[in-house]
Amino acid sequence: MNSSSRLDATFAALADPTRRAILARLALGEASVNELAEPFAMSQPAISKHLKVLEGAGLIARGRDAQRRPCRILAQPLGDANAWLETYRRFWEQSFGQLDAVLEQMKRERAAAPPAPTRPAKTTAAKTARGAATATTKSTKRKTP
Amino acid sequence: MSTDSLKIVAQGDREIVITREFDAPRDLVFEAWTTPALLKRWLGVFGGWSLDVCDIDLRAGGAFRYLWRNAEANLEIRGSFSDIQAPERIVGSEQFVQPFVSDEAIGTTVFEERAGRTYVRNTVRYSSQAARDGALQSPMEHGMRASYAALDVLLEQRDPQ
Numbered sequence: 001m002n003s004s005s006r007l008d009a010t011f012a013a014l015a016d017p018t019r020r021a022i023l024a025r026l027a028l029g030e031a032s033v034n035e036l037a038e039p040f041a042m043s044q045p046a047i048s049k050h051l052k053v054l055e056g057a058g059l060i061a062r063g064r065d066a067q068r069r070p071c072r073i074l075a076q077p078l079g080d081a082n083a084w085l086e087t088y089r090r091f092w093e094q095s096f097g098q099l100d101a102v103l104e105q106m107k108r109e110r111a112a113a114p115p116a117p118t119r120p121a122k123t124t125a126a127k128t129a130r131g132a133a134t135a136t137t138k139s140t141k142r143k144t145p
Numbered sequence: 146m147s148t149d150s151l152k153i154v155a156q157g158d159r160e161i162v163i164t165r166e167f168d169a170p171r172d173l174v175f176e177a178w179t180t181p182a183l184l185k186r187w188l189g190v191f192g193g194w195s196l197d198v199c200d201i202d203l204r205a206g207g208a209f210r211y212l213w214r215n216a217e218a219n220l221e222i223r224g225s226f227s228d229i230q231a232p233e234r235i236v237g238s239e240q241f242v243q244p245f246v247s248d249e250a251i252g253t254t255v256f257e258e259r260a261g262r263t264y265v266r267n268t269v270r271y272s273s274q275a276a277r278d279g280a281l282q283s284p285m286e287h288g289m290r291a292s293y294a295a296l297d298v299l300l301e302q303r304d305p306q
Binding site for chain 1: 149151153155156157158161163165167168169173174176177183186187188189190191192274278280
């Protein structure tokens with residue numbers, strides 16, 4: 001499999017919540033089909049079907065022991081998918097961290113000068129926000145000791 | 146790993162779902178999300194990038210445009226809103242026009258308030274699986290960092306017991 005179609009298989013396998021839960025369980029250590037089926041209230045054949053998809057995507061491997069055939073998680077394909085998601089994640093993580101700071105300031109400004117109760121906040125906020133944000137930023141800075 | 150409540154999951158073939166909790170009432174989060182002067186202070190503004198142009202015509206049928214610059218490159222997204230329910234919901238289409246022209250994606254952002262906190266769920270539906278997977282490689286990011294945080298995202302850690 002080339003890296004692009006392997007990623008396709010990884011994402012397809014991860015799209016199902018039961019399969020993600022199985023992987024979460026296997027992240028804690030290897031388990032047999034019976035042990036995996038237990039918490040899911042699913043039949044063993046249903047779990048086996050999910051395991052086949054995960055195995056096909058190279059996310060898990062099955063042991064050779066004919067009786068137990070324990071499943072274990074494989075790190076590499078997950079690592080690739082992680083790297084892809086990770087770049088995207090960092091964009092939002094950094095942005096939202098800054099949004100937290102903006103919201104903190106907005107809350108302080110609101111506490112200092114509550115909006116007039118007669119005016120609906122929604123419409124005035126959208127229309128005057130650019131100017132208001134600049135003005136209130138300045139007023140907050142003045143109050144900071 | 147921080148206590149950050151950010152979750153990003155690939156959903157189905159074509160979607161990415163981003164969820165995050167904010168310690169602020171919904172109308173403030175909505176205002177920060179839709180006001181250019183405020184967006185310029187938080188959206189993608191790090192690592193040398195600034196949001197130089199941010200035009201938003203916040204109504205159904207209205208257009209929006211974001212242009213980021215750093216020392217070497219421009220990044221631009223344009224789109225238009227199809228539904229605005231302030232402060233609850235924004236639906237719109239968007240596409241990159243710089244540094245490349247991408248297919249259009251449909252974004253739905255839902256703001257829910259519970260006990261003074263706001264829960265934002267942003268679902269982006271791409272035109273194809275290839276477009277979705279491509280978007281996960283944001284051109285604004287370079288360094289790739291292996292971290293257990295990303296494993297949390299993928300596995301949506303849940304207690305199997």
